[in-house]
Amino acid sequence: xxxxxxxTGAGGVLCSTMAMALAKKGNRxxxxxxxxxxxxxxxxxIKDAGAEAIGVAANVLEKDSLEKAKQVVNDAFxxxxxxxxxxxxxxxxxxxxxxxxxxxxxxxxxxxFKTFFDxxxxxxxxxxxxxxxxxxxxxxxxxxxxxxxxGCSILNISSMNAYTPLTKIPAYSGxxxxxSNFTQWLAVHxxxxxxxxxxLAPGFFLTDQNRALLTNEDGSLTQRxxxxxxxxxxGRYGTADDLVSSTLYLCDDASAFVTGIVIPxxxxxxxxxxx
Ligand code: NAD
Numbered sequence: 001x002x003x004x005x006x007x008t009g010a011g012g013v014l015c016s017t018m019a020m021a022l023a024k025k026g027n028r029x030x031x032x033x034x035x036x037x038x039x040x041x042x043x044x045x046i047k048d049a050g051a052e053a054i055g056v057a058a059n060v061l062e063k064d065s066l067e068k069a070k071q072v073v074n075d076a077f078x079x080x081x082x083x084x085x086x087x088x089x090x091x092x093x094x095x096x097x098x099x100x101x102x103x104x105x106x107x108x109x110x111x112x113f114k115t116f117f118d119x120x121x122x123x124x125x126x127x128x129x130x131x132x133x134x135x136x137x138x139x140x141x142x143x144x145x146x147x148x149x150x151g152c153s154i155l156n157i158s159s160m161n162a163y164t165p166l167t168k169i170p171a172y173s174g175x176x177x178x179x180s181n182f183t184q185w186l187a188v189h190x191x192x193x194x195x196x197x198x199x200l201a202p203g204f205f206l207t208d209q210n211r212a213l214l215t216n217e218d219g220s221l222t223q224r225x226x227x228x229x230x231x232x233x234x235g236r237y238g239t240a241d242d243l244v245s246s247t248l249y250l251c252d253d254a255s256a257f258v259t260g261i262v263i264p265x266x267x268x269x270x271x272x273x274x275x
Contacts, residue, residue: 001252004077006030008060008138009087011038013207017240018247023051025248028077032058032069060087060134066141079145082251084155085135089209093123094171124171131175146195153196155250156183158262160203163270180262187260196259198250203266204228205238231274234267
């Protein structure tokens with residue numbers, strides 16, 4: 001492979017590993033992230049490994065910021081062949097305190113305790129915007145380079161909760177369901193102009209985003225953390241490296257006839273009824 005690849009959110013845990021793997025295959029990598037320092041750090045690590053990369057600050061929710069980033073990428077590496085939409089995440093204001101609603105919850109006045117009725121539209125909006133618009137807007141900006149050219153594709157990041165929502169996180173679950181749906185929509189929409197569109201649906205990966213929900217301060221698993229392991233037939237959390245082979249496959253011409261799919265990478269979570 002020798003393609004120009006833009007990854008958003010690539011200052012983060014999962015997409016930095018994907019960026020490094022793609023770089024080691026001979027691609028030119030643009031590491032985009034809201035956190036410029038994180039983007040530059042990952043780009044430097046890739047360069048230290050002997051591959052080509054640049055770090056670029058960009059906000060996936062601001063078209064101007066993305067247009068500027070695109071100019072930097074085009075100046076450095078030419079037209080963009082592949083976009084990985086990795087930026088995403090949840091917000092505490094879109095998360096309930098308990099998985100199931102109980103009558104006593106109405107009396108619970110503990111600070112920070114949130115029932116369904118306390119969910120803040122701002123938290124829902126943040127989560128929908130970051131995940132859904134944060135995929136759609138970068139696609140509008142970078143796919144202009146891809147139209148009508150060969151070997152171009154887009155890789156979105158969905159999640160296990162797109163198939164069946166996880167308790168407590170209705171906004172994130174809904175937003176990732178939207179990503180899976182949009183992946184299919186866009187695959188069809190771009191099918192006549194040579195742009196393939198696919199997605200990964202990671203299961204459970206212990207990262208900065210979810211560490212507080214899944215582990216206690218001493219590193220042991222929370223009840224929720226243990227519940228996930230119990231529901232994962234392979235009995236472990238994923239590591240960022242588990243995403244590499246599917247990423248390479250979907251970005252490579254080896255998957256030239258594959259578009260509109262979402263690959264679960266979940267240790268069997270989605271196949272298991274729990275019984
Ligand atoms: P992470 O928080 O480590 O990385 C996300 C990155 O996105 C961060 O570096 C952050 O700075 C960046 N970002 C946030 N807002 C941005 C914005 N407006 N513009 C540009 N960049 C922005 O998270 P991660 O675990 O590496 O997750 C990567 C993707 O995988 C996300 O879409 C996430 O929802 C998805 N995912 C993660 C898991 C998991 O278990 N960690 C599971 C399924 C899906």
